[in-house]
Amino acid sequence: MNPRRFQYHSPRTLGDALVMLEKYGEEAKVLAGGQSLIPMMKLRLLQPEHVIDLNNIPDLSYIEDRRGSIAIGALARHSDLERSPLIREKLPIIGEAAEQIADQQVRNLGTMAGSACHADPAADWPAVLQALDASFVVRGKDERVVPATQFFRGPFDTVVRQGEIMTEIDVPVPQGDRVGQTYLKFERRAGDFATVGVAAVVCVDGDGAIASGALALSAVAPAAYRATDAEKIMEGKKPTQRLIEEAASAAAAPSSPASDLRGSAEYKKEMARVFVRRALKTALERAGVKL
Amino acid sequence: MPEEKIVKKISVQVNGTAYASEVEPRLLLVQYVRETLGLTGTHVGCDTTNCGACTILMESGGEWKAVKSCTLFAVQADGRKLLTIEGVARGDELHPVQNAFWENHALQCGYCTPGMVMASLGLLARNGSPTEEEVRKGLSGNLCRCTGYQNIVKAVLSASKDIKEKRLPVIP
Numbered sequence: 487m488n489p490r491r492f493q494y495h496s497p498r499t500l501g502d503a504l505v506m507l508e509k510y511g512e513e514a515k516v517l518a519g520g521q522s523l524i525p526m527m528k529l530r531l532l533q534p535e536h537v538i539d540l541n542n543i544p545d546l547s548y549i550e551d552r553r554g555s556i557a558i559g560a561l562a563r564h565s566d567l568e569r570s571p572l573i574r575e576k577l578p579i580i581g582e583a584a585e586q587i588a589d590q591q592v593r594n595l596g597t598m599a600g601s602a603c604h605a606d607p608a609a610d611w612p613a614v615l616q617a618l619d620a621s622f623v624v625r626g627k628d629e630r631v632v633p634a635t636q637f638f639r640g641p642f643d644t645v646v647r648q649g650e651i652m653t654e655i656d657v658p659v660p661q662g663d664r665v666g667q668t669y670l671k672f673e674r675r676a677g678d679f680a681t682v683g684v685a686a687v688v689c690v691d692g693d694g695a696i697a698s699g700a701l702a703l704s705a706v707a708p709a710a711y712r713a714t715d716a717e718k719i720m721e722g723k724k725p726t727q728r729l730i731e732e733a734a735s736a737a738a739a740p741s742s743p744a745s746d747l748r749g750s751a752e753y754k755k756e757m758a759r760v761f762v763r764r765a766l767k768t769a770l771e772r773a774g775v776k777l
Numbered sequence: 778m779p780e781e782k783i784v785k786k787i788s789v790q791v792n793g794t795a796y797a798s799e800v801e802p803r804l805l806l807v808q809y810v811r812e813t814l815g816l817t818g819t820h821v822g823c824d825t826t827n828c829g830a831c832t833i834l835m836e837s838g839g840e841w842k843a844v845k846s847c848t849l850f851a852v853q854a855d856g857r858k859l860l861t862i863e864g865v866a867r868g869d870e871l872h873p874v875q876n877a878f879w880e881n882h883a884l885q886c887g888y889c890t891p892g893m894v895m896a897s898l899g900l901l902a903r904n905g906s907p908t909e910e911e912v913r914k915g916l917s918g919n920l921c922r923c924t925g926y927q928n929i930v931k932a933v934l935s936a937s938k939d940i941k942e943k944r945l946p947v948i949p
Contacts, residue, residue, distance in 0.1 A: 488805075489803045491801070492802055494785055494852050520850075520853070525848060539853065585914075588918065589829070590843055591918045592845065595849070676917040677827075
């Protein structure tokens with residue numbers, strides 16, 4: 487399968503890339519890892535006249551400790567995140583999610599920023615980054631910082647405007663002595679998109695109560711979402727099986743999955759509940775809670 | 778859409794040999810390797826990033842990484858080093874991974890084999906002593922429709938031992 491003809495641009499600086507993006511407007515697409523863009527071009531779902539490849543811009547692959555948060559550059563690959571000791575230490579949920587994305591070959595090229603901008607409703611990063619209260623640095627004529635929770639608008643739709651490039655993702659490291667985090671993905675076959683994905687990050691206080699619990703779900707709504715009702719149910723409470731059940735039901739309630747080859751809408755909604763329950767249990771156990 | 782055919786000059790090093798070519802930006806790396814360079818050992822299976830038959834290695838930041846060459850444009854390989862199945866053996870001497878595939882009967886029809894071998898090299902370059910589970914996960918991007926996975930996994934585990942014992946380089 488061949489994409490339509492296009493002109494290829496390989497800017498050496500971010501500034502040059504932005505100038506090109508401005509010049510070619512909606513005829514241009516930005517290429518990072520290409521693991522979503524190129525398949526879509528081959529299927530001719532996308533037919534850009536200009537492709538602006540970011541891969542020759544130096545210094546965009548960083549994963550940096552910024553004291554209290556981790557900054558991830560636009561060209562950091564899933565495999566970089568999977569293998570980063572800094573990520574394993576400070577944000578293990580990111581390492582755990584990275585290794586569940588697609589396969590070795592795709593992870594060697596695909597990027598977190600590219601996945602966020604592509605905004606596939608079944609992608610893994612949108613849920614993980616929302617649960618972590620990450621924010622995205624987006625640069626056009628000016629630079630702006632958008633919280634992950636306000637970034638995704640619907641299937642393949644984000645707040646990134648024409649002429650803008652996501653340059654960095656900032657992820658605050660959850661604070662507290664007893665933090666537990668997990669990304670639990672239910673996939674029908676190896677390397678598939680999620681049937682449902684659940685990101686859970688909990689902080690437990692000195693009395694064993696849930697100081698804060700963040701939950702986000704992917705693949706069961708037009709865009710990944712934070713389960714704020716479920717979070718409110720948990721806040722300040724001692725974790726019990728019953729509380730977990732209640733939170734799981736509340737988290738699945740706003741889901742609106744579509745029936746497809748991965749299952750019926752009814753089945754997926756039930757799996758959303760089941761996987762929130764399991765993810766919460768794992769996160770709490772990792773925070774040192776005995777259930 | 779640009780009507781006129783636009784070509785870009787690229788230079789790549791494939792299996793140690795330097796090539797300079799003019800390519801259309803939309804030319805996929807797998808087509809470049811197979812049709813322009815004539816290295817047809819790399820196969821096209823699904824052409825949709827699923828099956829891994831087109832897997833080759835690309836050097837990036839001093840590391841060799843397995844990539845699916847149906848999901849990269851040839852222009853993206855400009856200035857880079859590539860390794861395809863043709864560059865794995867040394868003359869008549871098989872690479873330990875190839876040898877292990879032979880010894881363990883890790884192929885039936887053979888269509889997926891070049892991709893399996895390249896993905897195995899990518900895995901072993903990163904992790905010289907993988908567990909069985911790590912091998913299975915590492916090769917999850919490669920499909921074998923003869924379902925010969927058991928023997929493929931055995932072969933990779935056996936090759937990893939062989940490479941360690943004989944202190945051989947994973948990447949030739």
